[in-house]
Amino acid sequence: MKKSLPVIIIAFLLSIVFLLPIIWMIFTSFKTLSDAMSNPSILPSDWTLANYAEIFTDASQAPIILWLFNTGIITLIGTTLVVVVNVLAAYALARLRIPGKKVFMVFIIAGLTIPGIVTLFPMFYLFKSVNLLDTFVPLILPYSASTLGVFLIYNFLLSFPKELEEAAYIDGASQMDILTKVIFPSIKPVVMTLGVITFLNIYNDFLWPSLVINSNEMRTVTTGIAALIQGANFVNPAKMMASTAIATIPALIVFLIANKYFVKSVTNSGIK
Structure with missing residues (x-):
């Protein structure tokens, strides 16, 4: 205990540093306009819920519920596509006899080295040429697959014992049964980790939605x-912080629920 005490103290201090902006955001959201502009203290002088009430009642200028709804549709569909496509692609590369499999893996590994920002403008002009800007299509399709996810699941499947699959084949299981009932329960922590990372990346993305969305009704929560x-709310930091706090809640809930899968994924990665 004595040896770990310095580590605990350092971890506690670092956690305060990382949590301080979030704490400041939450407390500021309960301040009045005058209090937020003049009070240097992190705690409000006069606690109020007016900022949250204005956000939900004045939906004409800031329809944050609509923005959250748009973001929810995009993140759920995009994350589902990533998980399904990546699992199927990784399973096919790891188990099926595909001509040119090594070439596919070379392209996947090469794709990991390409910065995402390089593909933004080609994708933008592609969707513009087919008149799909300012719709859900360009907000969902680019997230439909992930080379990193395919690479991670593929490497995990290489260490998965084939004897379990062969036993299932003998019992009369189909290939899809083996994938869903034998393999998937074992790779579930990895898949859930990939899903949560994808969810947070899509939810927090700002640059790509800002390029393809123009109307206020189609905006995501970040834009x-x-x-x-x-x-106009630039002069009202309290209302700005209230909006940010509302937008943070869904991502925080998803992360807290799926936190155990992160631990399982890291633990299982060291088990052979």
Whole structure:
């Protein structure tokens, strides 16, 4: 205990440093406009829920519920596509006899080295040429697969014992039964970790939605809050922080629920 005490103290201090912006955001969201502009203390002088009430009642200028709904559709469909496509692709590369399999793996590994920002403008002009800007299509399709996810699941399947699959074949199981009932329960922590990472990446993405979305009704929560900051609410930091706090809640809930899968994934990665 004595040896671990310095580590605990350092970890506690670092956690405070990382949590301080979030704490400041939450407390500021309960301040009045005058209190937020003049009170240097992190705690409000006069606690109020007016900022949250205005956000939900004044939906004409800041329809944050609509933005959250748009973001929810995009993240759920995009994350589902990534998980399904990646699992099927990784299973096919790891187990099926595919001509040119090594070539596919070379392209997948090469794709890991390409920065995502390099593909933004080619994708933008592609969707523009087919008149799909300012729709859900360009917000979902680019997230439909992940080379990193295919690579991770593929390497995990290489160490998965084939004897279990052969036993299932003998019992009359189909290939899809083996994938869903034998393999998937074992790779579930890895898949859930990939799903949560994908969910958070899509949910927090700002650059790509800002390129392909123009109308206020189609905005995601990140682009919507950015518009609030640049608009009239720039002079009201309390209302800005209330909007940010509302937008943070869904991502925080997803992370807390799936946190155990992160631990399982890291633990299982060291088991052969």
